[in-house]
Amino acid sequence: MYALSDVRKVFGNDAPALDGVSLTVGRGEHVAFIGPSGAGKTTLFRLLNLTLRPTAGVLLIDGVDVAALDGAGLRRARRRIGTIYQQHNLVGRLRVVHNVLAGNLGRWSLSTAVASLMRPRAADAARALEQVGIPEKLWARTDELSGGQQQRVAIARVLLQDPDVILADEPVSSVDPSLALTIVTLLRDLSHQSRKTLLVNLHSVELALGYFPRIVGVREGRIAFDLAPDEVTPELLGALYAGHSDATRQLDRIHDGIGSYGTACRPLPGFSK
Amino acid sequence: MSDTRATAGVGGAHWAWWTVAGFAALVAWSAHGTRVDVGALLGAEGLGQMTAYVAGLFPPDVSPPTLRDAALGAFETFAISFVGSVLAVGLGFSLALVASRTVLYRGILYAGERLAPAGRAGRIGIYALARGSLNALRTIPEILWALIFVFIVGLGPFAGVLALGVHTAGVLGKLFAEVIEDIDPRPIEALQATGASRLAIIVYGILPQAAPQFLSYALYRWEVNIRAAAVMGFVGAGGLGQRIHVAISLFHEHQLLTLLLAIYVIVTVVDALSAYLRARLL
Amino acid sequence: MVLAISLREAGVDPRLLVQSDAVGNAARFVRGMFPPALGVDFLGLLVRPVIETIQISLMGTTIAVVIGFPLGLLATASLMWRGALHERTPVARRALLGGVPYGLARALLSVFRAIPEYVWAFMFVRAVGLGPFPAVLALGVAYGGMLGKVYSEILEGVDSRPIEALRAAGASRAAIVLYGLVPSALPHLVSYTLYRWECAIRAAAILGFVGAGGIGQQLALSMRMFQFDEVLTELAVLFALVAAVDFVSGRIRGRLV
Numbered sequence: 001m002y003a004l005s006d007v008r009k010v011f012g013n014d015a016p017a018l019d020g021v022s023l024t025v026g027r028g029e030h031v032a033f034i035g036p037s038g039a040g041k042t043t044l045f046r047l048l049n050l051t052l053r054p055t056a057g058v059l060l061i062d063g064v065d066v067a068a069l070d071g072a073g074l075r076r077a078r079r080r081i082g083t084i085y086q087q088h089n090l091v092g093r094l095r096v097v098h099n100v101l102a103g104n105l106g107r108w109s110l111s112t113a114v115a116s117l118m119r120p121r122a123a124d125a126a127r128a129l130e131q132v133g134i135p136e137k138l139w140a141r142t143d144e145l146s147g148g149q150q151q152r153v154a155i156a157r158v159l160l161q162d163p164d165v166i167l168a169d170e171p172v173s174s175v176d177p178s179l180a181l182t183i184v185t186l187l188r189d190l191s192h193q194s195r196k197t198l199l200v201n202l203h204s205v206e207l208a209l210g211y212f213p214r215i216v217g218v219r220e221g222r223i224a225f226d227l228a229p230d231e232v233t234p235e236l237l238g239a240l241y242a243g244h245s246d247a248t249r250q251l252d253r254i255h256d257g258i259g260s261y262g263t264a265c266r267p268l269p270g271f272s273k
Numbered sequence: 274m275s276d277t278r279a280t281a282g283v284g285g286a287h288w289a290w291w292t293v294a295g296f297a298a299l300v301a302w303s304a305h306g307t308r309v310d311v312g313a314l315l316g317a318e319g320l321g322q323m324t325a326y327v328a329g330l331f332p333p334d335v336s337p338p339t340l341r342d343a344a345l346g347a348f349e350t351f352a353i354s355f356v357g358s359v360l361a362v363g364l365g366f367s368l369a370l371v372a373s374r375t376v377l378y379r380g381i382l383y384a385g386e387r388l389a390p391a392g393r394a395g396r397i398g399i400y401a402l403a404r405g406s407l408n409a410l411r412t413i414p415e416i417l418w419a420l421i422f423v424f425i426v427g428l429g430p431f432a433g434v435l436a437l438g439v440h441t442a443g444v445l446g447k448l449f450a451e452v453i454e455d456i457d458p459r460p461i462e463a464l465q466a467t468g469a470s471r472l473a474i475i476v477y478g479i480l481p482q483a484a485p486q487f488l489s490y491a492l493y494r495w496e497v498n499i500r501a502a503a504v505m506g507f508v509g510a511g512g513l514g515q516r517i518h519v520a521i522s523l524f525h526e527h528q529l530l531t532l533l534l535a536i537y538v539i540v541t542v543v544d545a546l547s548a549y550l551r552a553r554l555l
Numbered sequence: 556m557v558l559a560i561s562l563r564e565a566g567v568d569p570r571l572l573v574q575s576d577a578v579g580n581a582a583r584f585v586r587g588m589f590p591p592a593l594g595v596d597f598l599g600l601l602v603r604p605v606i607e608t609i610q611i612s613l614m615g616t617t618i619a620v621v622i623g624f625p626l627g628l629l630a631t632a633s634l635m636w637r638g639a640l641h642e643r644t645p646v647a648r649r650a651l652l653g654g655v656p657y658g659l660a661r662a663l664l665s666v667f668r669a670i671p672e673y674v675w676a677f678m679f680v681r682a683v684g685l686g687p688f689p690a691v692l693a694l695g696v697a698y699g700g701m702l703g704k705v706y707s708e709i710l711e712g713v714d715s716r717p718i719e720a721l722r723a724a725g726a727s728r729a730a731i732v733l734y735g736l737v738p739s740a741l742p743h744l745v746s747y748t749l750y751r752w753e754c755a756i757r758a759a760a761i762l763g764f765v766g767a768g769g770i771g772q773q774l775a776l777s778m779r780m781f782q783f784d785e786v787l788t789e790l791a792v793l794f795a796l797v798a799a800v801d802f803v804s805g806r807i808r809g810r811l812v
Contacts, residue, residue, distance in 0.1 A: 034486075049466045051385045067387075074386055079468030089463035093481045106468025113473045133362050161467050300617050303610035305770070307687035313690075314683075326682055351565035359558060412794045414761045414771075416673070420778050425580045426571040434565045435572075503675035507765065511566070514674075521677055533670060540669045 001027045001165060001197050002048060007057035009043055017043040018221045021057070027164075027195060030188065032212035033201045038246035040221040041201045045169045048199065049083045050074060079106035082158035084187075086170035088150040092143030096153050099142050100125040103160030128156035132186065142191065148179045165197040173203045180204070183212055205237060288490050331532060334527035341397035342516060343535040345410045351539055353430050354502035357437025358495040364442035366487070369449030370475065372403035381458045382465060382474070407450075409477070410443025416503045419510040430511025437505070449483070456482040485555050492547045499543040503536050587783030597785065608769035608796065611687050611762070612755040615694025616668065619755075620748060622667075622699030627706030628732065629660035660703070661750055667700025676762045686767030690759060698751055698758075709743045710736055722742065742811045749804045749811075756800045760793050770796070 002025040009018040026029055033041050046052045047059060050066060052144070059066050062076055067079060082103075097120045105113060120267045122138060129135045132226040137145060142153060151171060158166055168187055172180035184200070184207055191198040201207045207268075208215055209229040211221045217224040217240045223235075224240050293504075301307075313322075333359035370376050376387060378396040388396070426432055456479060464478045506514025515537055520529040571577055590727060636653030644653075654673075672693045679689030718735040726734070737744075763771020770793055777785035 026433070046384075051381070051462055051466055053385050053387060070388060075468045075470060078466055081466065083463060083466040085459065085463060087459055089459040091286075091464075091478055091481050092478075098477070098481075102464055102469070103467055105464060105470075105473045105477060108473065110470065110476070112473045113469075117476065137528045157463075157467075228471055299613055301781035303614040303617070306607060306610035307614050307691050308612055309688055309691055323682070349564055353560045355557065356565045356567055372725045408794075412797065414757065415791060416764050417774060417778065417790075418763045421584060422763075424584060425577050429566050430564070431566040431568055431571060433665045434567055500669075504671050507673065507677065517674060518677070521681055524764070533674070536674070537666065538670070541665075 001025050001029070001062065001064075003058075003060040005058050007054045007059055009040075009047060009052065010055045016055075018047070018054075018192070021208045021221075021223055023216070023223065023226070025199065028195050029214065030191070030198045031200070031214045031216060032208035033199065033216045033218055034205055035218035035224070035245075037203075037240050038211070039218045040253050041091045041218050041245050042169055043221075045167050045199070045201055046217065047085070047267065048057050048165075049081045049167050050078050071103060075106060079161070080164045082161045082163035084151070084154050084158055084164045084166065084168040084171045086173050088147075088154045090142050090150055090157075091140075094142055096137050096140050096145070097122055097127070099153055100128055100156045100160055103157040103162075106161065124160060125156070128159040129153075131159060131190065132156045148175045148183070151175060151183055152186075155190070159190065162194075163196065166201045167200065168190050168198070170201050170203055172207070180207065188212075190228055299310060319424060324493040328469050330526045330530040330533075333530040334525075337533065339528050339531050343513075343531050346506075346513040346532065347535040347539040349430055350499065350502045350514075350536075351543070353433040353437065353505060353510075353512050354495060354499040354543065357434045357502065358441060358491065358498050360434065360438030360485075361441030361445055361494065361498075362491050364438060365445030365449055368403050368407055368442065369453060371399050372407055372446060373451040373453040374400060375458075376471075376475070376479075381462050382471060385465075403446075404450075407443050407446040409438055411447065412443075413440065415440045416504065418471045419505050419508045425511050428509040428511075430505075433502060433505035433510035433512060436510060437501060437547065440495050445490060445494055449487060452483045452486045452490075453479060488554055489551065492551055496544055496547050499540055503540070558647050566709050575650045578755050584783055587781065588787040589750065590784065591787040591791065592784040593783070593788065595786070601770070601789065604763075604768070604770040605792060605796060606810070607687050607761075608756065608759045608771070609655050609800075610693065611690045611759040611767075612752060612800070613689045615683045615759065616748065616755050618691060618695025619698035619702050619751065622695055623664075623702030623706055626660045626664055626699070627703040627710065630664060630703060630707040631710045632707075633715065634736070646766065664700045664703040664707075667696050668704065669700075672697035672758050673762065673765065680766050685766045685768075690762040690767035690769060693762060693767065694755055694758060698755060702751060704746065705747050706744060707730045709740050709747070713740050714765065742802075746808050746811050749808050751799055753797075756797055760796075 002023065004021055004023045007018060007021040008016055014077060015023060021044065029099075032115075033044070035041055043052065047054055053067065058267055064077070066074070066077065072252075093101070098117060101124065104116075108116070110270045121170060125159055126138055127136055129152075132155050133148055134152050139150065142150065142213055145153065151174075166187065168259070171187065172183050184202075187198060187200065188211060190196075200212065213230050215228070215229050216226045217236065219240050225236055227236075304311075311541045314323075374380065375382065377400050378393055415436050416439050419432055422432035422435040422439075426435065459480070461474055461478045469477065500513075502512050503517075504514045506512045506516065507513065507518050513532055517529065517532045517536075519525070520532055593602050635657040636649045648661070675696050676689055676693035679692045683689050683692070713736055716738065717729055721735045759769050760774070763769040764775040765770060768788060771809045773785065774789045774793070777783075777789060
């Protein structure tokens with residue numbers, strides 16, 4: 001699906017946000033990205049969904065170099081990648097139905113898009129909302145919804161887009177722990193059913209280790225490790241979060257084995273109880 | 274005034290005193306230059322003349338022909354302001370789109386795509402051209418636009434509509450462009466990530482976010498335009514102005530008062546309508 | 556619906572725009588503007604009107620303050636009849652000495668600002684003759700109406716606690732206005748007045764169209780004589796003038812607020 005080699009991203013005159021990133025992700029894989037805030041995970045995701053372009057290095061999607069794509073080609077490629085954001089990135093003033101149907105914008109002609117604002121095909125949106133568990137919010141105004149509900153709307157938008165890859169950038173950072181668990185399982189099950197590739201950027205190490213078969217650690221713009229969860233040792237995690245304020249909190253929780261996610265997380269090898 | 278100005282402490286008393294002194298000198302200079310003669314105006318003779326003039330306006334002419342004429346004029350003025358404002362919104366919005374850097378060549382919509390240098394230069398050129406025309410439209414006062422359009426399409430309210438439309442398009446276009454450049458880019462990023470075309474992003478992401486402010490500015494300009502529409506007629510562009518011009522020129526004082534009352538009524542009605550719409554829609 | 560009726564009523568006819576003499580006239584107008592008139596004589600002729608325009612805007616704004624400030628005070632409800640200052644005033648007294656002047660001031664302000672300055676100017680031209688003086692009066696009256704309304708809104712919004720304290724200390728109403736109300740509202744009052752001055756320079760320019768002096772009078776003259784090359788120069792001058800006033804006023808306002 002994705003093949004990155006030696007990718008580098010620099011903003012203005014700052015130090016590189018990403019440097020020497022090489023990574024391959026196969027079709028249908030589920031991968032969690034972890035690391036301290038400011039490590040470059042969000043930048044990586046914005047490169048992967050083609051909102052940014054690399055400063056140097058090669059980014060291939062299904063063997064196609066994205067640097068070679070023109071405007072139309074870029075739009076076609078983006079259509080196959082669905083993104084869920086931490087801040088939901090919904091148009092608050094539009095009704096839920098329009099935000100969900102916006103998933104179709106990559107396929108629709110302009111006239112269809114305009115027509116949909118007047119007479120939306122509500123049935124499609126309703127089906128997607130059913131899947132994410134809030135069918136009753138179809139006609140609500142989006143900015144009147146709670147954070148968790150808005151995140152579900154964002155997921156419904158991606159369902160309608162029906163992409164090959166789902167990128168979820170910190171999808172649960174702004175919701176409470178029990179809801180976070182629901183949303184992560186929802187994402188995992190939905191992409192499992194339709195054999196989509198799922199890349200998730202997670203603030204919570206616990207969720208990552210508990211629910212994803214492949215863990216990529218990112219620190220200071222570089223990939224620190226790329227392992228199965230049972231190979232991720234406390235030492236690796238300690239190094240990954242070293243010097244960051246959230247490090248001790250993350251690690252203590254795992255050491256204690258009383259994570260916010262209760263017994264749903266399987267016990268992790270290598271951690272003394 | 275001067276002592277309160279100083280006690281407000283705007284940047285120190287010293288600075289304030291110099292400002293006040295300079296300002297007083299400017300006013301004295303202006304009074305001299307504009308030949309303002311307060312003595313004559315507020316002296317017994319001046320006041321007497323004014324009172325006589327105002328008294329001469331009364332009673333307003335309420336004969337049916339005058340009333341009908343005033344009503345027609347008021348309605349025409351309303352129509353000019355309304356159509357002119359609608360035209361201005363359409364024209365101003367189209368120009369605002371190409372006068373927004375974030376729509377044309379930079380910001381989140383262009384972070385993932387490398388514009389060819391020639392294409393980018395072309396877009397910057399379009400932007401500069403749009404900004405320049407907005408400035409030009411805005412700088413030329415409505416009344417001069419009215420003269421120009423009377424010259425082009427002949428006498429009548431249509432020239433007034435065009436004048437208001439074009440001038441206000443310049444004002445609204447600049448305001449709209451600022452709103453567009455200022456909206457939250459995050460939903461735009463998300464829409465773009467679905468592969469939406471730029472036009473679709475404008476319709477789904479930019480317009481819904483900008484609409485309330487667009488509407489608020491448009492209503493505000495409509496309030497300005499009803500007043501402007503009332504004077505368009507002075508240069509032959511229809512509405513109440515034309516009738517007032519005649520009434521003043523021919524010393525028809527009683528009719529003048531009726532027409533002034535008509536202006537008062539129509540302006541008040543539009544202000545109320547605008548306030549109502551603002552409360553209803555925003 | 557409203558739009559359809561309005562379109563008919565306003566005589567909107569796009570065909571008028573594309574018919575041959577409209578296009579011809581527009582072309583004549585645009586062609587006529589180039590090259591702009593830059594002769595020394597002509598430029599010299601513009602100096603006086605430019606100065607006059609500035610003077611009209613300054614003087615007009617001054618008169619507007621003179622008219623607007625007292626009327627604005629009278630139109631301030633919290634000063635005249637409502638709120639903490641009047642809790643112990645008898646109702647009849649409150650209505651007669653507060654309510655009546657308040658109503659009158661509001662009505663007067665509303666009439667002043669509903670009649671466009673352009674109409675005022677034309678009436679004053681009739682009353683006092685051609686020249687800059689009627690423009691000053693027109694600006695003074697129309698902008699006095701606007702300033703008065705906004706002043707009263709600003710004063711209404713002033714924090715009432717310091718005023719109650721002054722009241723408790725036994726201050727008279729005039730003292731309250733001078734020491735409590737005006738100082739705390741002053742930056743806003745001055746800032747809005749400056750903003751009006753920016754508008755006044757634009758207005759001063761167009762009032763000349765009815766013979767009330769300033770650059771507008773030259774502009775109207777050139778337009779009526781079909782001297783479009785002069786029109787372009789005058790527009791450029793007007794643009795520079797407006798930009799300069801915006802700049803100066805913006806700087807002062809930036810220091811104030």
